[in-house]
Amino acid sequence: MQDQLTALLAKAQAELATLKQRPEFEAAKARYVGPNGELTALMKQMGSVPKEQKPVIGKLINETKGQLQTLLDAALRQIETAELQAQLGPAIDPTLPSPDSGAGTSHPLTLVREEMCRILRKVGFTVVEGPEVETEYYCFDALNTPADHPARDAQDTFYFPDSAKFGNVSKKNHHEKYLLRTHTSSVQIRTMLKGKPPIRIVSPGRVYRRDTSDATHSANFHQLECLYVDKNVTVRDLKALLDYIFASLLGKDTKTRFRPHYFGYTEPSFEVDLSAKHLPKVNKEWIEIGGCGMVDPTVFEGVGYDSTVWSGYAFGMGLERLAMLLYGIDDIRYFYQNDVRFLKQFA
Numbered sequence: 001m002q003d004q005l006t007a008l009l010a011k012a013q014a015e016l017a018t019l020k021q022r023p024e025f026e027a028a029k030a031r032y033v034g035p036n037g038e039l040t041a042l043m044k045q046m047g048s049v050p051k052e053q054k055p056v057i058g059k060l061i062n063e064t065k066g067q068l069q070t071l072l073d074a075a076l077r078q079i080e081t082a083e084l085q086a087q088l089g090p091a092i093d094p095t096l097p098s099p100d101s102g103a104g105t106s107h108p109l110t111l112v113r114e115e116m117c118r119i120l121r122k123v124g125f126t127v128v129e130g131p132e133v134e135t136e137y138y139c140f141d142a143l144n145t146p147a148d149h150p151a152r153d154a155q156d157t158f159y160f161p162d163s164a165k166f167g168n169v170s171k172k173n174h175h176e177k178y179l180l181r182t183h184t185s186s187v188q189i190r191t192m193l194k195g196k197p198p199i200r201i202v203s204p205g206r207v208y209r210r211d212t213s214d215a216t217h218s219a220n221f222h223q224l225e226c227l228y229v230d231k232n233v234t235v236r237d238l239k240a241l242l243d244y245i246f247a248s249l250l251g252k253d254t255k256t257r258f259r260p261h262y263f264g265y266t267e268p269s270f271e272v273d274l275s276a277k278h279l280p281k282v283n284k285e286w287i288e289i290g291g292c293g294m295v296d297p298t299v300f301e302g303v304g305y306d307s308t309v310w311s312g313y314a315f316g317m318g319l320e321r322l323a324m325l326l327y328g329i330d331d332i333r334y335f336y337q338n339d340v341r342f343l344k345q346f347a
Contacts, residue, residue: 002057005064008038012068016075025079029072039068108346109222109335112249112323113204116224119248123241125202125226130187132206133160134179137172138186143265144298157182158208180208185265188227188314192303197310198230204319215331222319229295229305229312235268238292238313246274246289250326253278257286266293266314280328287325290317 012032019025033039042061049057106114117127140152150156160178169178187203204224211217228237239258246254258270270293273286292315297307320332327346329335334342 002060004042005060008032008042009064009067012071016071019075019079020082022079022083025072025075028075032068033065033072039065105343105346107335107343108323108327108329109319111346112319112326113222113224115249116245116319116322117202117204119245120202120226123244125200125228128187128191128201128203129205130181130184130190130203131169132181132208133166133169134181134186135169135171135173136176136179138189139179139181139183141172141176142189142299142302143185144296144302145264149264151182156210158210181205182209183207183316184223184225185314185316188225189299189303191227192229192305197305197312198228199312200228200230202226213333215333218320218332218336220336221332223316224319225314225316227295227312227314229300229310231310233294233311233313235294235313238294238315241313242272242292242315246276249322250274250276251278258292261291261293263291263293265296265299266291267296269293272315272317276325279325282325289321289325290315292316 012028015028016025019028031037039061046054046057046061117125121127136152140149145151158180160180162177164178166178171178184203184205184207187205188201191199191201191203202224203226205222206220207223208220211219213219226241228241239256242256246256253276255275257273257275259273261269261271263269269291271288272290272292274289275286276282277285292313295312295314300307300310300312320335323329323335324332
């Protein structure tokens with residue numbers, strides 16, 4: 001039987017090396033190790049082998065089986081490599097010039113975000129980011145938003161199931177829920193809890209709210225919020241910064257004004273309007289662009305700041321809204337459709 005095993009192995013080695021197609025391989029595999037294969041037939045002869053020779057013959061069969069499997073694996077790899085090469089086509093010469101028409105371009109929202117951050121860096125602001133998955137404490141409780149506030153309703157906010165767990169986002173209170181953040185104000189709370197004033201940060205990022213998509217609304221969009229905390233900060237400082245930002249971004253003819261409003265985390269609070277009729281597709285004298293105000297003392301107390309010593313302002317606005325004004329875009333959905341015809345306009 002030893003001679004038969006040796007002959008079988010030599011035959012397989014010669015045949016398997018020449019296989020080019022997967023059907024040929026499967027047929028050869030069946031002939032050698034299938035239920036009716038040649039090796040299988042030899043293994044069935046073990047019953048007629050004298051008892052004293054069974055250990056030796058059994059070892060030979062196992063060795064032959066292992067070597068045969070190695071040959072089969074090598075033949076299959078060779079066929080798979082040939083199949084992959086056929087799909088890839090001829091080899092590419094890396095020294096040839098690229099057929100690409102040119103380098104890619106930044107998304108318009110990225111352009112506006114980077115420009116806003118550049119403008120704010122010039123006056124001392126630092127860019128800080130935070131997680132898009134938040135807890136009720138950072139998104140609502142620490143921002144003086146009571147449990148019965150409409151913004152916390154499930155019809156407005158994307159909550160995760162009670163069983164959801166996030167190893168990189170810890171809860172302040174065990175009973176609170178995880179949610180997709182509704183604003184980047186949570187980054188301001190996280191920053192204040194980490195250190196003492198003075199603080200001057202800008203926090204851009206994606207936020208989520210339950211909204212029906214149309215030309216001016218989206219369930220996910222981008223915000224940019226700023227926080228400045230120091231001694232003797234006033235509303236005049238806030239107005240001066242907003243005037244500087246919009247003049248730098250939209251042109252020196254841009255004007256801003258405040259309208260009294262209510263936000264739980266600022267007092268006094270204002271809506272910010274701007275006048276920029278020199279921009280394309282701006283048909284009104286004044287356009288609402290964001291919200292702002294002086295940080296409420298309750299928020300300072302929650303993060304351990306003495307509100308009799310420190311004061312500060314905060315404001316926020318949508319990056320999509322700014323981009324639509326800056327570039328004359330009339331539908332927010334264009335930003336998310338990945339239409340190359342739209343994106344190439346900002347090359």
